[in-house]
Structures are given as C-alpha cells and as structure tokens.
Amino acid sequence: MNRDHLLSETGRIIRETVQCGPVAITRATRAMDVRGWDSLSHTMILMQLEDGFGIQLPMERVLTLGTVGELVDLIAELKAG
Amino acid sequence: MNAPPKPRVLVYGNCQGGWLADTLRLQPEVAEQFEIIYLSDYQERPPDHPINESGFLATCSVVIWQTASGCKPPWFLADVPAHVRQIRYPTLWLKLLWPTYAVDPRNVREDQFPWGRYPYGDRLVMKLLEQGVPPADIPRRYADTDLNTIVNLARFTEMSLAELRFNDRQSDLAITPFIESTFRTRKLFGSVNHPTFAILHQIYHGVAAALLNRPPAAAPLFPANADEVLGNEEVPLHPQIIEHFQLSWAFPGMRWRYHSAFLTAEEYFQAYAAFTPIPLGQPPALWLARARQAAEQSDLATAQRLLLEASSHYPAVPEFLQFLGLILTRHGQLLEAEKVFRYAIAQHPRAAALPFELGRLMLQQNFAAEAARLFNDTLRLDPLHKEARRQLILAAGRPRSQPVVAAVR
Numbered sequence: 001m002n003r004d005h006l007l008s009e010t011g012r013i014i015r016e017t018v019q020c021g022p023v024a025i026t027r028a029t030r031a032m033d034v035r036g037w038d039s040l041s042h043t044m045i046l047m048q049l050e051d052g053f054g055i056q057l058p059m060e061r062v063l064t065l066g067t068v069g070e071l072v073d074l075i076a077e078l079k080a081g
Numbered sequence: 082m083n084a085p086p087k088p089r090v091l092v093y094g095n096c097q098g099g100w101l102a103d104t105l106r107l108q109p110e111v112a113e114q115f116e117i118i119y120l121s122d123y124q125e126r127p128p129d130h131p132i133n134e135s136g137f138l139a140t141c142s143v144v145i146w147q148t149a150s151g152c153k154p155p156w157f158l159a160d161v162p163a164h165v166r167q168i169r170y171p172t173l174w175l176k177l178l179w180p181t182y183a184v185d186p187r188n189v190r191e192d193q194f195p196w197g198r199y200p201y202g203d204r205l206v207m208k209l210l211e212q213g214v215p216p217a218d219i220p221r222r223y224a225d226t227d228l229n230t231i232v233n234l235a236r237f238t239e240m241s242l243a244e245l246r247f248n249d250r251q252s253d254l255a256i257t258p259f260i261e262s263t264f265r266t267r268k269l270f271g272s273v274n275h276p277t278f279a280i281l282h283q284i285y286h287g288v289a290a291a292l293l294n295r296p297p298a299a300a301p302l303f304p305a306n307a308d309e310v311l312g313n314e315e316v317p318l319h320p321q322i323i324e325h326f327q328l329s330w331a332f333p334g335m336r337w338r339y340h341s342a343f344l345t346a347e348e349y350f351q352a353y354a355a356f357t358p359i360p361l362g363q364p365p366a367l368w369l370a371r372a373r374q375a376a377e378q379s380d381l382a383t384a385q386r387l388l389l390e391a392s393s394h395y396p397a398v399p400e401f402l403q404f405l406g407l408i409l410t411r412h413g414q415l416l417e418a419e420k421v422f423r424y425a426i427a428q429h430p431r432a433a434a435l436p437f438e439l440g441r442l443m444l445q446q447n448f449a450a451e452a453a454r455l456f457n458d459t460l461r462l463d464p465l466h467k468e469a470r471r472q473l474i475l476a477a478g479r480p481r482s483q484p485v486v487a488a489v490r
Contacts, residue, residue: 019186019207031151036184039151040273043176043240044183044204047232059243063150 001079006072010049014068017041017048027069053079087116089140090292091132093155094147095123097173097276097284100311101145104285110298111289115142122147122155132157141165145288147172148251150244168291170284171248171256174274175264177241178322180232181205182273187356198358201272201316205231206354216354220347228321254287256280268330271310271337279307305386313361314339317346336374343370365391365398372401376408384408399429403438410442418442433463440472449479 001009011025018036031037037045046057049071055078065071092102102119105111118141120132131137138144139162146155149172161167176182185202208231209222228234242261249255259280263269269280282304289297308330315337323331336343341362344352352359368391375383385405392401402425409418422439429435440455456473459466 017204018184019204021186036186038184039149039172040174040176040182041184042151043237043244044180044232046240047237050236051233059240059247063244063247 003072003076006053006076006079007068009052010068010072010075013048013052014045017045025068027067027072029068030066049075055079087114088142089118090115090143090145091118091120091138091141092145093120093122094145094170095121095172096311097281098122098145098147100281101170101285101288104281105289105292108289108297111292115292138162138165143168143292145170145292148248149174150247150251168288169252170254170288171245171252172274173256173270173276173280173284174245175241175260175270176244176273177238178264178270178318178326178328179273179316180228180234180237180322181319182316183207191358193361194358198356199353201314203316203350203353205319206350210354216351219354220350223350224320224346228319228325234321234325253291254284256283256287259283264328265326266329268308268310271312271315273316275310275312275314277308277310278304281311282307305382308383310338313363317344317349320346332378336370338367338371341367343367343374363394365395365400368394369400369404372404372408376404376411381408381412396428399425399432399435402428403432403434406435406438406442410438410445415442415446431462433459433466433469436462437466437469437472440469440476444472444476444479447479449476452476452479 007025007027014025014034014037015021015023018034018041020035020037023034025034031039031042046062049055050057053075055075057074057078061074062071065074090105092098092105094101099119099121102117105115106117111117118131120126120130126132138157138160143166144155144161145168146158148154148169152172179201181204183202183204185199185207188197188199188202190197205223205226205228206219209219210216214222242257245257245260249257260269263279267279268277270276286297317335317337318328318331320333322328334345336345337349339349339352340359341364342348342359368387372384372387372391375381375387385408388401388405392398392405395401402421406418406421406425409415409421419439419442422435422442425432426435426439436455436458440452440459443455444452453473453476456469456476459469460473463469
C-alpha cells in the first residue's frame with residue numbers, strides 16, 4: 001500500500017469515525033480542520049486506524065504528531081516494519 | 082499610602098481553568114500575594130481584557146496554563162518573557178468511561194443552548210438511529226449492546242491512560258496517578274471532560290503549591306461538594322462500563338444531572354436519541370431530586386448540603402427544609418430534625434406541612450400535648466388536612482405526662 005493509498009484510507013477511516021461528511025483530508029489536514037475530530041474523539045480515531053491497518057500505534061509518538069501526513073508516515077513505517 | 086501592586090498571575094485554560102482562577106482568588110494566602118487574572122481558551126477574548134494591553138505579559142510574574150495532547154499551547158506563549166515563571170497543569174478528561182463519545186452532527190449552537198442541545202454525542206446511539214431504531218427503543222438497545230463490538234475496551238483503556246500520562250509529562254503536576262487510583266471508588270467525572278470537585282481540588286493543590294512554593298494551608302482533600310460536577314451536563318455510563326471497571330460509586334437506576342433535569346440512563350438516552358431540548362437552569366425539583374437520590378444512597382451529608390444550598394437559592398420554597406427534617410428524622414437525628422422543622426416554621430409560617438411534620442416528630446417522642454398543638458396549627462392553615470386530623474386524635478389519646486427523655490431535652 002503506497003502513501004497515497006494510505007492517505008486515502010486514513011481519510012476514509014477518519015471521516016467514518018467522526019461522521020463529518022465528504023470533507024477532503026490531505027497530508028496537511030489537522031484535527032481542528034475536521035468537524036468532530038476533537039481532542040476527546042482523537043483516541044477513538046487512533047483505535048479505528050489500528051483496527052483498519054492491523055497495527056498498534058505507539059502512543060508516545062502518535063500524540064506528538066500534528067498533521068494527517070505525519071500520521072500516514074507513521075502508519076507506513078509500522079506497516080513496513 | 083497606596084499598597085504596592087501585587088504580582089500578577091495569568092491563568093489560561095478552559096472552564097476548569099476558570100474554576101482554578103476563581104478558587105485561587107478566593108484563597109487568602111494566594112490572594113494576599115497575587116492578583117489573579119483569568120483568560121479563557123474557549124471563549125472570545127473580552128475587548129477590555131488586560132492581555133490586550135501591550136507589555137501585559139511582562140507585568141505578570143507567573144503564567145499558569147493548561148496542557149493537553151492534540152491541543153495547541155496558548156497563542157501568546159512565544160511572547161511570555163523569560164523572567165515570567167510558567168506553571169503548566171493538565172486538562173482533565175477521562176475518555177475510558179465514555180468510549181463511545183462522539184460529536185453528533187445534529188448538535189449545533191442555538192440561542193438557548195450555546196453548546197448545542199447535546200454536546201456529548203454517542204456513536205452507538207448514532208449508529209442505532211442510522212439503523213432505524215426508534216428513539217423509544219434506543220435505551221434498551223443501547224444497554225443491550227456489547228461495547229466490545231464497538232470498541233476494544235482493553236486497548237481503549239490502555240490508550241486513554243497513555244494519553245493521560247502523556248499530558249502529565251507536558252505539565253508541572255501529574256494527575257494520572259490520582260485518577261488511576263481513585264476513579265473506581267469515587268466519581269471523578271460526570272462526562273468525558275466535566276470533572277468533579279474532588280479532582281479539581283487536586284489540581285488546585287498542585288498549582289497553589291507550585292505558586293506558593295509550599296503546600297497550601299487548609300482545604301480538605303475531598304471537599305464537601307467533592308462529587309459535584311463542574312458544569313451542568315452529565316452523561317450516564319453504559320452498564321457494561323460500570324461492570325467492566327467495577328465502579329463502586331455508580332449503581333443501577335442512578336440519575337444524572339442534565340441541564341434542569343435529573344434523569345435515569347433510560348430517560349437520558351431516549352431524550353438524546355430524540356434530540357429533545359432540555360432547558361438549562363436549576364429548578365427546585367432538580368434540587369429535591371438530587372437530594373432524594375443522595376438520601377436513598379444513605380449519603381446524608383450530601384443530601385443535607387444540597388437541601389441547605391437549595392433553601393438559600395429558593396428561600397420561598399418550604400419543601401427543602403421539610404425534606405431535610407424528614408431525612409434527619411429517618412436517620413434518627415431527632416433533635417436536629419426538630420431544630421430544622423422549628424426553623425422552617427419560622428421561615429414559612431403559612432406552610433401547613435411543616436407544623437404537621439414537627440407534630441409527627443413530637444408524637445413519635447411522646448410529646449403528645451405539643452404534637453396536638455402542632456396538628457391544630459396545621460388544621461388552622463389547612464382545614465382539609467385529613468392526616469393532621471387523624472394524628473390529632475392519636476395525640477389526644479396519648480397520656481399527657483411527659484416521658485423520662487423529656488428531662489434531658
């Protein structure tokens with residue numbers, strides 16, 4: 001799965017989790033750009049990403065990330081590794 | 082001669098920060114030394130807030146600000162001069178008890194609901210509604226759903242706690258050890274981010290100690306209102322959560338405050354599913370219902386506090402003192418109950434129920450003559466009071482002699 005595909009799948013999972021409708025999610029997207037993606041729903045999004053990609057996110061790292069792009073890079077790293 | 086200005090302390094954060102600023106301001110040992118200024122991170126900045134003055138931050142000796150993963154640091158942080166001390170405290174939330182929290186797209190700001198009707202949405206309820214389940218059936222379907230089909234509770238708990246610890250590390254005080262050791266036995270939150278005063282006081286102690294460079298004096302670990310929630314929205318827990326975490330403070334049939342109502346989980350989830358507006362406010366019925374729940378749980382201290390507070394909010398309503406007298410009687414505190422009823426009669430001389438209840442209490446203690454007088458008072462206020470008439474006959478049939486206990490009264 002290449003980065004574009006990962007990004008598209010990550011966007012789909014985020015949209016489904018927060019039920020924000022067909023909003024564009026790009027590498028530059030931040031939580032605050034997406035309705036429903038607040039600090040309280042963040043953990044649920046991370047869980048859905050774990051389920052969707054079959055990975056376990058290291059919380060120490062994931063909590064320091066700022067953009068969807070950084071999140072996708074981490075997922076790619078975990079999938080490769 | 083004017084006193085020299087006190088060092089300024091800027092407290093920045095959400096409503097928890099607002100409470101912290103108010104509490105610091107009310108503590109003489111803090112207020113004597115510092116001028117406390119609050120700045121909200123969620124409301125529009127007032128045009129007259131001192132932070133709008135150039136050089137304001139340089140006039141502060143301390144900036145206290147709230148940290149949280151996924152939240153930006155204060156917008157003014159880069160302008161805080163190096164000589165200004167910073168104290169960071171963690172944002173309080175507890176996601177693990179409300180794993181299905183979600184923003185409900187139906188929730189929008191309305192004139193009477195600045196945060197919307199239901200700012201705490203629930204993904205399971207939303208999913209059931211999508212499946213066409215009618216709101217009336219939602220509570221049962223909700224309670225019957227195994228949460229593990231929605232979320233892996235074990236992993237969610239692990240992630241939630243990891244996030245709390247992360248927040249602690251971004252702060253100058255750690256709250257997670259307290260949360261982990263206490264959340265099963267005490268109510269620390271009423272919703273995912275509405276803490277009770279039990280946990281807020283921990284934050285106050287930590288911040289005040291950092292500010293004063295010593296532990297603050299006084300203030301109990303668990304204040305009288307420890308189980309009260311900051312804010313007026315509580316969200317009932319899924320029964321599986323109560324069982325999973327073995328929460329000793331939650332119980333079946335428990336009622337939760339939501340705006341002006343005090344609802345069971347069933348009532349809440351049905352109202353939320355239907356998106357029924359529940360007005361804001363604290364009507365007398367809400368106070369009475371909350372006191373009743375506390376009394377039913379044998380929590381006399383809370384019931385007493387709620388009724389006295391309610392009585393000061395609504396001085397014209399006699400039912401609070403009447404109920405207080407009744408629960409004191411039920412707990413065998415007869416002299417206290419008598420005092421409450423006598424005080425209540427003085428405050429509400431037209432309320433027939435009060436001399437009636439005091440009359441029953443006196444009769445219970447074999448003060449038949451006084452009881453009879455009180456039942457007569459009741460009947461003067463309410464000639465149709467059947468029970469007073471019946472009790473009057475009972476009192477008249479009792480011997481007039483005073484019991485031995487009267488001597489020690």
